[in-house]
Amino acid sequence: MNRVFIKTYGCQMNERDSEAVAFKLKARGYEIVSDEAIADVVLLNTCSVRDQAEQKAIGKAGHLAHRKKKNQKFIFGVMGCMAQNRGEELFDILPDLDLVVGTQKFHRIPEYLDKITGSTEPKTTNIIDLEDEEFSQEEIRDHLNTSQNKVTAFVSIMQGCNMNCTFCIVPKTRGKERYRSIASITKEVQELVDRGVREVTLLGQIVNAYGRGSLPRIDNKSPFVQLLEKLNEIEGLYRIRFTSPHPTSFGDDLIECFARLSKLCEHAHLPMQSGSDRILKLMNRPYTRKKFLAITKKLRNAHSKMRISTDVILGFPGESDEDYALTKSAFIEATFEMAYIFKYSERSGTPAVELSDSVPKDVKEMRNQDLLTQLEKQSYVSNSSSVGKRYEVLVEGKAKRGKDMLIGRTRCNRRVVFEGNQVLAGELLDIEIKDVSATTLIGENNQ
Structure with a gap:
């Protein structure tokens, strides 16, 4: 019961929070998995900035609730901004929910999962923590x-x-x-x-x-x-x-x-x-x-x-x-x-x-x-205006589309795709821009 999948909604701060939670879970002995289907625990790190984001998270939590009905050992929780905003109400909407954790309590999640899984005594269910915490x-x-x-x-x-x-x-x-x-x-x-x-x-x-x-x-x-x-x-x-x-x-x-x-x-x-x-x-x-x-x-x-x-x-x-x-x-x-x-x-x-x-x-x-x-x-x-010009591009890694295509960004945050080897990730390259779309520059590495 130690495989955890974290799904993140919303902004970069939520992504950063999720990574910090994952680090603390690994330190506690939990395994962070990338496949939700094999997870024993699923945590939703939620956003409340727009209604659509909340509705997506609630819809996802509803699917997880159905999964729990088939497997009572399965654990799912909601953390982040929607948890802070909705609080106890989430247990009314999702009575099978195990955990609700607010934005100042992310670091407490490993100990709360220990209590829910029964690895510490006494075993606890329906944990909620939305309190402020200094530092x-x-x-x-x-x-x-x-x-x-x-x-x-x-x-x-x-x-x-x-x-x-x-x-x-x-x-x-x-x-x-x-x-x-x-x-x-x-x-x-x-x-x-x-x-x-x-x-x-x-x-x-x-x-x-x-x-x-x-x-x-x-x-x-x-x-x-x-x-x-x-x-x-x-x-x-x-x-x-x-x-x-x-x-x-x-x-x-x-x-x-x-x-x-x-x-x-x-x-x-x-x-x-x-x-x-x-x-x-x-x-x-x-x-x-x-x-x-x-x-x-x-x-x-x-x-x-x-x-x-x-x-x-x-x-x-x-x-x-x-x-x-x-x-x-x-x-x-x-x-x-x-x-x-x-x-x-x-x-x-x-x-x-x-x-x-x-x-x-x-x-x-x-x-x-x-x-x-x-x-x-x-x-x-x-x-x-970038066509024909050369830009310093920090190579981030493999592009999502195209064989042997890499993606990187200019200093001014333009996205650039070009052909190259994955080993170049982390390098600064001088890339000539050959073509563009409204969102992307298409470049060539002549080095």
Whole structure:
């Protein structure tokens, strides 16, 4: 009864959390398997940001409940944001559920499974733990030693969020911001580099707000900039990325880093959400369209090869045709090369649920398709400018499609596929771009 399969929904932070849980389970003697069918235990690490993500996880849990009816020794649990948001309600929906664990209790999962499996006495069922735990942010630091982690790795530098966007459930599911020390993060990254990792992506709900109100500014530099400077000194680390930031924490000290820190990649993710000041105010996003676009210009001025991606929510309550037109025009003015575009969905427990004047589904869909079309145009134009140019590409491994094809990324986060041998994984190659699509560059390794 020790084979565990973990299925992860949602963001990179969930992926990082799942890996940390898997590490602790292996340390406790459990076997992590990649085939759900042979698992004795299935854990769902869930997301609550959008309703669709929750519904997928609940649907999956329902299938697992049927499996348990046929085999009472089978164990399944729900962890993460949906567990934190739904809590006891999940046992009402899924009476055969064994385990519900919140976002500050991931490190307790091995001991809880011990109790459920009966490896420790007394044997327990229906365990739920959603309580806050001091220093839980320090528990998300362990990495599995597998081939998948030899080139790139996620590093969580904080947990929680102090912003109060009216559409977002994260402050409820992740709690208040809690920061790891710069020394602890640097040690983790050094250990990853010693194992062959060449690129790290720093994770946090508002990652560039790291340390605010807790760690001091030094020489007028924010704690996040101090962290970037420290990581930039690590020998053997090629690249540094970070996500997901907030526009209000993109100070000049951070923007200047793109010009002066050699390992900080010239790609910035800058969530806009809306281009209408009226909608931004309803969303409780403390910036204006003008201020947001000024940040995009500063970023592009900081580095000539800067590439910027964004998040946009369409169909927020009260969004008029004029509001959408403002969003689209801001999207065009910022010349985003990549974006995550979402149709607004209500999340129970968020202030936006109380707003009236909901946007019809067909209008949301129309705006969604229109902006996706605009994104494809902008992405293709941007990628087309790469044809005939050479880029430094970090080889990540074998591409999903095509015999003997590899995949890697440029510093500005463009995806590149080209022919080559798997042994090149982890190498930096000079790749010439021969063709493009809206999402991918097709290259050739002439070395």
